[in-house]
Amino acid sequence: MDIRPRLADRATDRVTDHGGSLVQASALFPDAPTPFLDLSTGINPHPYPFSPLPASAVERLPEEADIAALTEQAADYYGAPCAAHVIAAPGTQLLLPLVASLLAPGPARILGPTYAEHARAAALAGHTVEEVERFDALHGARLAVVVNPNNPDGRLMGRSELLHLAENLRRNGGILVVDEAFMDVGPQAESLAGDVEAGNIVVLRSFGKFFGLAGMRLGFALASEELAQKLSAWLGPWAVAGPALHAGLEAFADRDWQSAMRRDLIKARIRLDALFDNAGLKIEAGTDLFRFLRHPRAAELFDHLGRSGILVRRFAERPDCLRIGLPGDDQAFERVRIALGSWQRSGA
Structure with a gap:
């Protein structure tokens, strides 16, 4: 489906910064020690160790049987009713404007502050977009979007509240989109993956964040x-490439790795929180894949860490906030400890 004729504002063509660009970091902090330690994303620093790619993964078109197996495993992993309810795509980013196009253009409301691409994608699909900060303000929209757990602050909405909202939207032909990109490390009981049979609920799940790929x-x-x-x-x-099929099939089946990784991420999150606490900086919230800090001198802390070769995520519209990803090893933790120590000694 070509949604280009729906473009309401050509400014929506521009993708805003989302962190993770070491090229931008080097330009911003040209004198910083290298290599940069990138803590600007919420991606697991311990990627799933999939086996070597067979030649067929890149030499042949993906087999329908492999795609069917992937959606079956994804349905089981995420808790969807069955594989018929699961669509695999080359990243959820591509799905955002397609999901928004399931409805004719109308009022779209997004619970914010949150991931900016939902607003951009809804605008691309022709919707009139409004970001609201109160959950009850989502009622009455045709398209309602909730990121759960929220990015960047980890805010969590309860399943019962979301189901009530979906029921309300259904009366007016509306759709609820719940982006559960970080639910792999969240409370599974709050996921709406098992509720999509209701008809007007779409749940988005990201493979790359928890599996580090x-x-x-x-x-x-x-x-x-x-x-x-x-x-x-x-x-x-053939929406999903052969290498992604190969890695996905192995990762979804490896329940031992998944369980061990969740335990390791909890330990890393506690360890990172302690480093900030020792420096007089209180981590406010987040998930087991990223932490959220609110501080009146957050912009100065961003610069200090950047000059130390550590990139975290800042927000132009919220200059008092930072999001910090998890260091991947002892050396990375030590770099953070040293940088925070010098920040504290500077009298910040």
Whole structure:
């Protein structure tokens, strides 16, 4: 489906900064020690160790049987009713404007502050977009979007509240989109993955964040069979590349790795919080993949860390906030400790 005729504002063509660019970091801090320690994303620093790619993964078109197996495993892993409710795509980023196009243009409300791409994608699909800060303000929209747990602050909405909202939207032909990109490390009981049969709920799940394989570009939409069929038709055949299929099939099946990794991430999160606490900086919230700090001198802390070769995520519209990803090893933790120590000694 070509959604380009719906473009309401050509400014929406521009993708805003989302962190993770070491090229930008080097330009911003040209005298910083290298290599940069990139803590600006919420991507697991311990990627899943998939086996070597077979030649067929890059030499041949993906087999339908492999795609079917992937959606079956994804349905089991995420808790969807069955594989017919699961659509695999080359990353959830591509799915955002397609999901927004499931409805004719109308009022879209996004619970914010949150990931900016939802607003941009809804605008690309022709919707009139409003970011609201109160959950009850989502009622009455045609398209409502909730990131759960929220990026960047980890705010969590309860499943019962979301189901009530979906029921309210259903009366007016509306759709609720819940982006659960970080639910892999969240409370599974609050996921709406098992509720998509309701018909007007679409759940987005990201593979790359928890499994640490963002470059594979693999993501999923969980929806009713009717909506899933529409999304599948728009994506067309071979939407998922062979390397992503290979890694996804192995990673979803490896429950031992998943359990051990969740335990390791909790330990790393506690360790990182302690470093900031020792420097007089209180971590406010977050998830087990990123931490959220609010401080009146956050902009200065961003610069200090950057000059130390450590990149964290800042927000132009919220200059008192920072998001910090998890260091991947003892050496990385030590770099953070030293940088925070010098920040504290400077009298900050």
